[in-house]
Every structure is written in C-alpha cells, then in structure tokens.
Amino acid sequence: MKTTKVVVPWEGGLHLRPAADLVNVARKSNSSLTLRLGEKRASLRSIVSLVTLCATMGTPLVLEANGEDEERASQKIVQIFSHPQH
Template sequence: MIQFEVTVTVEGGLHARPAALLANHSAQSQSKITLTKGDKQVDGRSILGIMTLGVTQGDKLLISVEGEDEEKAALSLQQLFEQSFHR
C-alpha cells in the first residue's frame, strides 16, 4: 500500500469537474484508491463520494492506493494534483 498526502490547489476545491477528473484517473487503475479528509473516507472512483468530502482549496487529503499497479496509480494521482488538474 502506498499512502501520500496532497494539498488541494485547485481554485474552488474538488467541485464537479476536478472530482470527475480524479474519479476517471482512479478508474483507470486496477488498484483500490481511497481518499481521506478528517474522519471521512471515500472511494476514489466515486464522483459523488469525492464531492461529499467538501474539499476546498488549501485542504489536505490523504490518498491510499493498494493493488497490483499501485506505484503507477499513485504517481498518476500525484501528478494530477501537482498540475492542479490541468492536463
């Protein structure tokens, strides 16, 4: 399992568009991806789940990736956050 923390730099936080991008990135992986903010934990493939976290700009998220392609998936997610969801 790989765990890492990210700071959300997207203006407006993880609203619909970035939540959809994050869920799509997560769905491309075979690994289980979990996002944690405070005491709330959601599946990284769920747009609705991501949005229910109420993540705003500046918030920190703990991302857990577990599975056969966890290294590749973790790197992809880290890059998504580093690029502030701009491809």
C-alpha cells in the same frame, strides 16, 4: 498499501471537474484508491463520494492506494493534484 499526502490546489476546492479527472484515472487502475480527510473517506471511483468530502483549496488529504498497480496509480493521482488549472 501506499499512502501519499496531497493538497487541494483548486480555487473552487475539489469540485466536479477535477473529481471527474480523478475518477477517470481510478477507473483505469486495478488498485483500490481512496482519499481521506480526517475520519471521512472517499473512493476515487465515485464522483459523488469525492465531492461530498467538501475539500476546499489548501485542504490536506491522504491518498491511499492498495493493489497491483498502486505505485503507478498514485503517481497519476498526485499529478492531477499538481496541476491547479481546473
């Protein structure tokens, strides 16, 4: 399992547009991808799950990736968090 820390860069927090981008990447992956905020966990394959984290700008999250392409999938997810244009 690969874990990576990311920070929500979007002024509106983790809202629908970036959540949709995350879901699109996760659904193309063969790995299990989860974001963790404290005790809350959200599957990156579920837009509802991501939005209900209620992660605001600056919130640190832990990305957990587990599977055959976990490295590549993690890099793509981190790349989305690195571009705050949403």
